[in-house]
Amino acid sequence: MTAKKPRKKGSKAKLRDFLTANVGVILDSKALSEVAGTSEWGRRVRELRNEEGMNIVTHNDRSDLKPGQYMVINLKPLPAFERGISKETRAFVLDRNGFTCQMCGAAAGEPHPYDAGRKTRLHLGHTVDKSMGGTDDPSNLRAICSVCNEGASNLTLSRPQAIKLLAQIRRAPSGDQLEVLKWILQKFPEQAKKLLKE
Numbered sequence: 001m002t003a004k005k006p007r008k009k010g011s012k013a014k015l016r017d018f019l020t021a022n023v024g025v026i027l028d029s030k031a032l033s034e035v036a037g038t039s040e041w042g043r044r045v046r047e048l049r050n051e052e053g054m055n056i057v058t059h060n061d062r063s064d065l066k067p068g069q070y071m072v073i074n075l076k077p078l079p080a081f082e083r084g085i086s087k088e089t090r091a092f093v094l095d096r097n098g099f100t101c102q103m104c105g106a107a108a109g110e111p112h113p114y115d116a117g118r119k120t121r122l123h124l125g126h127t128v129d130k131s132m133g134g135t136d137d138p139s140n141l142r143a144i145c146s147v148c149n150e151g152a153s154n155l156t157l158s159r160p161q162a163i164k165l166l167a168q169i170r171r172a173p174s175g176d177q178l179e180v181l182k183w184i185l186q187k188f189p190e191q192a193k194k195l196l197k198e
Contacts, residue, residue: 053077063117101145
């Protein structure tokens with residue numbers, strides 16, 4: 001019987017070992033690329049985060065990180081339900097919610113209103129948390145930004161009703177009211193044209 005040669009480690013395994021050994025350390029894309037030994041290192045990092053639940057953050061998640069920097073917060077894996085929602089469901093919920101956080105109203109990709117040092121990154125949150133019996137059904141999911149998500153553990157906030165929103169808009173200064181109008185016209189251009197014709 002011949003001895004088996006040890007298998008070479010793949011790029012994902014190399015990255016997993018490197019990230020695990022450097023919890024809490026800010027790592028840059030150059031170091032991760034060198035460790036992985038492949039141009040596909042970014043995809044492998046996403047797989048470790050999304051499929052295996054490694055708690056890897058970037059500048060989209062934390063304002064103290066710069067573009068191209070990564071950090072493993074801890075070795076506790078993210079819950080599987082945060083990773084198990086299909087791409088189709090995610091796309092549906094984000095589109096339904098207008099690619100805006102349903103708690104603070106921040107829009108995806110824009111500077112965050114409560115943390116100007118970071119761009120708004122949207123996640124899916126549960127209206128009724130999984131730990132309280134909530135499901136992954138789209139009716140129980142909402143878009144929520146990483147800033148609100150950090151402080152939203154097990155909160156069950158309902159979406160504001162139109163009457164409350166209108167009351168807030170009526171009390172707002174005219175400049176803010178115009179901003180709301182501009183956003184509505186951009187969000188619903190076809191409906192706005194029809195209303196203006198009537």
